[in-house]
Amino acid sequence: MKDNLEGRKLVDQMDVKFKARDVQVFYGESQAIKDVNVDILDKTVTAFIGPSGCGKTTFLRCLNRMNDTIPICRVEGDIRLDDEDIYAPEVDPVQLRARVGMVFQKPNPFPKSIYDNIAYGPRIHGLARNKSDLDDIVEDSLRRGALWDEVKDRLGEPGTGLSGGQQQRLCIARAVATAPEVLLMDEPCSALDPIATAQVEELIDELKQNFSVVIVTHSMQQAARVSQKTAFFHLGNLVEYGDTDHIFTNPVDPRTESYITGRIG
Amino acid sequence: MSPLWLLIIILVLAIAGFVLGRARALASVDDHRELHSRPTYYGINVAMLAFVPAALVLGAWMLVQPLVINVMVSGMIPEDSYADAGALSLIMSDVRRVADGLDLAVSAGAMTEAEAGSISTEETDIRARLGEVGVALGSNVEPAVLAAAQRYRHLAKTGRAIMSGVVVLIAGAGFFIAYRQTNGQFRARNRVEAGILWLLIAAATVAVLTTLGIFLSLLFNTIEFFRLYPALDFFTRLEWAPSFSGRGGASALGILPLLWGTFYISLIALLVAVPIGLFSAVYLSEYASATVRAVAKPLLEVLAGIPTIVYGLFALLTVGPLLVSVFGEGGLLGVGWMQGGTAVMTAGLVMGIMLIPFVSSLSDDIINAVPQAMRDGSYGLGATQSETVRKVILPAALPGIVGAILLAASRAIGETMIVVLGAGAAARMSLNPFEAMTTVTAKIVSQLTGDADFASPEALVAFALGMTLFVITLGLNILALYIVRKYREQYE
Numbered sequence: 001m002k003d004n005l006e007g008r009k010l011v012d013q014m015d016v017k018f019k020a021r022d023v024q025v026f027y028g029e030s031q032a033i034k035d036v037n038v039d040i041l042d043k044t045v046t047a048f049i050g051p052s053g054c055g056k057t058t059f060l061r062c063l064n065r066m067n068d069t070i071p072i073c074r075v076e077g078d079i080r081l082d083d084e085d086i087y088a089p090e091v092d093p094v095q096l097r098a099r100v101g102m103v104f105q106k107p108n109p110f111p112k113s114i115y116d117n118i119a120y121g122p123r124i125h126g127l128a129r130n131k132s133d134l135d136d137i138v139e140d141s142l143r144r145g146a147l148w149d150e151v152k153d154r155l156g157e158p159g160t161g162l163s164g165g166q167q168q169r170l171c172i173a174r175a176v177a178t179a180p181e182v183l184l185m186d187e188p189c190s191a192l193d194p195i196a197t198a199q200v201e202e203l204i205d206e207l208k209q210n211f212s213v214v215i216v217t218h219s220m221q222q223a224a225r226v227s228q229k230t231a232f233f234h235l236g237n238l239v240e241y242g243d244t245d246h247i248f249t250n251p252v253d254p255r256t257e258s259y260i261t262g263r264i265g
Numbered sequence: 266m267s268p269l270w271l272l273i274i275i276l277v278l279a280i281a282g283f284v285l286g287r288a289r290a291l292a293s294v295d296d297h298r299e300l301h302s303r304p305t306y307y308g309i310n311v312a313m314l315a316f317v318p319a320a321l322v323l324g325a326w327m328l329v330q331p332l333v334i335n336v337m338v339s340g341m342i343p344e345d346s347y348a349d350a351g352a353l354s355l356i357m358s359d360v361r362r363v364a365d366g367l368d369l370a371v372s373a374g375a376m377t378e379a380e381a382g383s384i385s386t387e388e389t390d391i392r393a394r395l396g397e398v399g400v401a402l403g404s405n406v407e408p409a410v411l412a413a414a415q416r417y418r419h420l421a422k423t424g425r426a427i428m429s430g431v432v433v434l435i436a437g438a439g440f441f442i443a444y445r446q447t448n449g450q451f452r453a454r455n456r457v458e459a460g461i462l463w464l465l466i467a468a469a470t471v472a473v474l475t476t477l478g479i480f481l482s483l484l485f486n487t488i489e490f491f492r493l494y495p496a497l498d499f500f501t502r503l504e505w506a507p508s509f510s511g512r513g514g515a516s517a518l519g520i521l522p523l524l525w526g527t528f529y530i531s532l533i534a535l536l537v538a539v540p541i542g543l544f545s546a547v548y549l550s551e552y553a554s555a556t557v558r559a560v561a562k563p564l565l566e567v568l569a570g571i572p573t574i575v576y577g578l579f580a581l582l583t584v585g586p587l588l589v590s591v592f593g594e595g596g597l598l599g600v601g602w603m604q605g606g607t608a609v610m611t612a613g614l615v616m617g618i619m620l621i622p623f624v625s626s627l628s629d630d631i632i633n634a635v636p637q638a639m640r641d642g643s644y645g646l647g648a649t650q651s652e653t654v655r656k657v658i659l660p661a662a663l664p665g666i667v668g669a670i671l672l673a674a675s676r677a678i679g680e681t682m683i684v685v686l687g688a689g690a691a692a693r694m695s696l697n698p699f700e701a702m703t704t705v706t707a708k709i710v711s712q713l714t715g716d717a718d719f720a721s722p723e724a725l726v727a728f729a730l731g732m733t734l735f736v737i738t739l740g741l742n743i744l745a746l747y748i749v750r751k752y753r754e755q756y757e
Contacts, residue, residue, distance in 0.1 A: 069644060071554065098647030108638035111661045120656065121646040171642070178646055 015042040017182055017212040018063060023077035025058050025067070032058045036077075036238045038231060040182075045204060045213045047227035047244065049220060051259065054233040056216045060184050063214065064100035065093040081182070098125055101180035105187040107167035109159030109174075114151050117159040117170055118142060121178030137177055145173025146203050165196020172203060183207060185215040189222065201226050220260060224248050232256045271323055271429055275436040279316035282440045286311030286447050294449040302454035310453040313460050314443035319436035326428045334420045341413045356410065359402075363391070363414035364421070366400035373398045381418070386411050483735060486728035493722040494518055499729060505692035507712065507723045518726050520733060522692040526702035527734075530613045530688060531677035533698060537617025538677075539670055542624025549625070550632040551654055562629070569622035573682040580615040580687030581606065588614075592699050603699035605689070610698045612687035616680055623673045631665035632658060664748050671745035675738040681706040705730050 018040035025033035033055045040046050040063075048056035058067070065086065067073040079086050086096055098121070109117050118138045121127070128134035138155070142148040147169045151162070159170050168188060175183060185204070189197040204226050207213055217223050223230055224244060231241040232253075240247060240256045251257045287308035294300055300307075339357055347353045367384075370376040375398045376384070384391065391406040406414075447453070491499070494516075502519025545565065549558050585606025592610075594601040603610075635658050643653040659666070689701025690711065712727040719725075 064645065066641065066645060069640070094647050094649050096647075097645060102641075102645035104638060104641055104645070106638055108636070108642040110639060110642065110657050120643070120648075124646070124648050124652050124656070174642075175646065 015044075016040070017042045017081065018214075019078075019080040019083070020059075020062075021078040021080075023059065023062060023075065023079060025055070025062060025076075026074045027070075028072045032236055033062075034236045038238060038241055040212060040214060041229065042181075042212045043208055043210070044229055045208045045215060045227040046229040046231065047223035048214065048216045048231050048233060049218075049223050049259075050233035050239075052218075055236045056231075056233045057186050059233070059238075060186055060214060060216050063182070063184055064097045064102055066097075066102065068093050098178055099180055100182045100184060101175035101178060103168070103172050103175050103183065103185045103188050106191050107164060107171050109162070109167050109170050111158060111160055113156045114142075114159045114162070114170065115155040117174050118177050121174060125178060127177075127179065141173040141177035144176050144203075144206070145169045146199060146206075147173055163196075165192050165199060168192055168196065168200060169203065172200070172207075176207070180211065182212045182214065185213065187216050187218060190218065197222070220248070232259065234259070267425075268323060268327060271432050272320070274433060275316055275319045275323075278319075278436050278440055279312040282311035282315040282443065283308035286444055289444065289447045290449065290451075290453070293447070300449050301452050302457075306453040306457050307447050307451070309457050310451075311440060311443040311447065313457065314439035315436050316439075317460070318439050319432050322435055323428070323432045326424075326432070330421070330424045330428070334417060334424065337420060338413050338417050341416060342409055346407075346409065359406075359410055360413045360417055362400070362402065363395070363406055363410060364417040366395040366398070366402070367414065367418060369400055370395060370398045382415060384411070384415075480735070483728050483732045486725055487732045490722060490725035490729045493725065499726075503694060505708070507726070516723055518722065520705070520730065522694045523703060523705045523708050523730065524733075525694045526609065526684075526688065526692065527678055527704040527706070529609050529698065529702065530616060530684060530704060531674060533610060533613025534616035534620055534677045534680075535670065535674060537614055538620035538624050538673060541617075542621045542673075543628055543666065545621070546625040546628035546632055547654055547659075550629050551650065551658070562626075565625055566622050568618065569626070571619070573619065573680065574686075576615050576619050577682040577686030580611050580683055584615055585611045585687065588699070602697060605701060607687055607689035607701045608699045609688060609702050612684045613698070615687055616677055616683050619680070619683065620673045620677060623676060624669055627669035627672065628662070628666050631662045631669065634665070635661045664751055668745040668749035671741050671748070675741040675745070678741070679706060679734060679738055681710060685710060705734050709734075 016039045018038070020036055020038045020040075023033055023036040024031060036059060048060060050056050061067045062075050062079060063081075063086075067075060075087060081096070081100065085091070110120065112120070115138055118141050119128075119134055122134060122137050128137055139148060139152075142151065147166060150166060151157075151170075159167065162170060168191070172183075172185075172188070188204075189200050192200065201222065204213055204215065208228075215223075215226065227244045229242070230244040230247045232239045232247065232251075232255075234255050240251060240253045242252075247256065248260060251260060287304045290300060290307035291297055291304050297304060335357060338360060339353060342353065342356055342360075347356055367376070367381045371378055371381050376394070384394075386406055386408045391411060392402045392404075395402060499518055499520055501521070502517055503521050504517040504519050505522045506517040508516045549562055549565075553561060585608070588608065588611055589596060589603050589606050591597045592600060592603040594604075596603070639657050639661060640653055643657045648656070684704045684707045688703055688707065690703050690707065691701050692708070693700065693702050695702065709727045709730050712724055712730075
């Protein structure tokens with residue numbers, strides 16, 4: 001049995017957003033990701049599952065070059081967004097991150113007002129022509145973040161004053177406001193209670209109409225609920241990638257089956 | 266017995282108590298797991314009870330004994346030989362010096378103990394005899410002073426003997442009581458913990474009481490000054506012209522020109538220190554690689570270790586002449602704004618350099634305290650590094666940075682040596698930063714180091730100046746602490 005499957009065989013070529021080939025990631029001397037090949041589809045929710053330390057977050061952070069902010073981290077291989085190499089020297093990571101938004105594990109609203117939190121991205125990228133334009137973007141983003149009705153009367157209040165679930169939805173709305181093409185989510189519900197988790201999951205389901213969503217999760221139920229494609233990582237290898245239904249009901253690799261049934265993890 | 270020997274004795278007793286107490290606790294049970302506390306606690310408990318009360322009594326006795334003896338002996342000085350309390354205290358210090366001289370003579374073997382007790386002014390030239398052993402006296406010894414000195418020696422000796430007895434007794438009693446208590450059920454750990462608590466409380470109290478003491482020592486002299494000089498004049502007069510006693514004439518002691526100089530110099534210092542310090546903090550915490558940071562940060566902090574008098578020399582010898590060569594008469598710019606090397610600008614620039622590590626080090630800590638999640642959030646939205654710094658990190662860190670700046674400001678206001686050497690001595694209210702001015706601190710130095718009578722308003726004004734500065738910097742510090750504390754609440 002090979003450690004890595006050939007992702008391209010399992011995925012048809014329609015609407016591929018990210019194409020990763022032979023990706024290796026090193027932290028100093030130790031290798032965190034080995035030969036990962038994967039195609040991530042547009043307007044689809046892709047879930048990365050696997051035990052802790054298997055490299056799923058590391059791989060996620062390769063997709064918008066957030067690993068650049070870690071000095072000892074080195075990425076090799078080929079990652080293409082719409083067939084453009086995102087690690088090519090002429091690519092500016094700042095522009096890339098405007099196209100590939102990210103939501104983090106812990107809600108991290110800026111210590112600013114709710115309005116300024118959402119308007120942050122549009123302002124630095126000059127997306128709004130005037131104040132009313134910006135107001136529209138803020139309202140639209142908050143609606144898409146399923147937060148508008150709760151905060152529309154207090155947009156001037158600090159974002160840090162919201163509850164945990166509201167803060168995470170604020171962060172999602174903030175990422176949506178810059179109009180990205182792909183949304184990366186790193187365990188977005190791990191700090192949330194079940195009700196807030198349900199709200200965020202519902203939101204992810206709506207977001208897939210406009211974006212490609214990649215979500216890292218520890219909860220297999222969550223992966224099964226929200227995603228159409230699932231990738232199982234183990235010890236830095238992409239073990240299995242395919243339709244979520246298929247992976248959960250009929251895994252090919254014995255390691256996937258062991259993880260899903262709770263024997264490794 | 267000398268206090269040092271006493272201390273050694275109770276220390277030895279304490280060490281013995283530690284060993285014996287520990288052994289007794291261990292012997293009282295079959296298995297040392299049955300002990301209520303770890304064996305060491307039993308040892309510490311005995312040592313503590315042997316040492317602490319005895320040491321406290323020793324310290325208190327040594328403080329009180331001279332005062333008591335002073336009162337007892339001063340009654341022997343005839344009342345017609347001194348005019349007021351000040352003169353009496355001068356005579357009493359003579360008494361102590363003669364007594365010390367006699368002690369020294371006895372210990373050097375130049376006099377027997379009996380001789381020292383019975384010697385009298387009629388038969389011997391005390392001054393010459395004491396001169397032989399190296400004790401210089403200002404004048405011939407009066408009979409009353411000699412008698413007082415002999416009585417002083419006698420009382421001191423008796424007092425010390427009683428003290429030795431009492432201290433050793435207390436140490437022994439403490440040792441004995443704690444030793445008797447020691448057995449497997451005794452809660453030694455709780456008592457030792459309580460002892461540690463009191464030790465910590467005592468340390469904190471010393472710090473607080475010292476602040477209070479400094480405040481009070483300023484307060485009484487300040488009140489004395491305002492009795493001699495109207496407070497309204499002091500706070501509102503625009504003129505500083507002390508006249509020293511002897512030359513006659515009333516002094517003009519208005520604080521405003523000095524405060525103006527203080528604030529002007531501090532302002533220039535902050536204008537230098539805040540941008541440079543803040544930018545270097547941003548560079549060090551956000552941009553610099555770990556290697557650069559490891560080298561640059563300690564180097565920057567070396568600036569904080571330079572004594573301020575060295576900065577003063579730098580101002581006087583380098584910065585002042587340099588500024589004159591640019592802004593002075595016939596200088597590079599030919600403007601002739603600057604008459605001499607000492608000026609507000611000279612002191613302000615150098616003080617600014619001194620404050621850079623203050624601002625940068627504090628700001629660096631505060632910027633580092635901004636959670637990494639904030640940076641990730643901003644980068645994740647496609648912000649550049651400088652956008653992240655300007656729009657997320659600095660606003661998040663702002664209250665803390667303001668606190669750091671206020672702390673630097675109170676340092677600047679209290680700074681003395683740089684202004685003494687760099688700013689000049691003329692009290693003046695002018696807007697020209699190239700003119701010499703002076704500050705509150707520099708004037709405190711000059712008022713107290715002159716030869717003015719200590720009871721005159723010209724000398725006492727130093728305390729009023731010090732008090733004013735104390736209140737201003739205290740206010741600034743409280744404001745800074747308030748802001749910093751508010752900042753902390755933001756991340757809860």
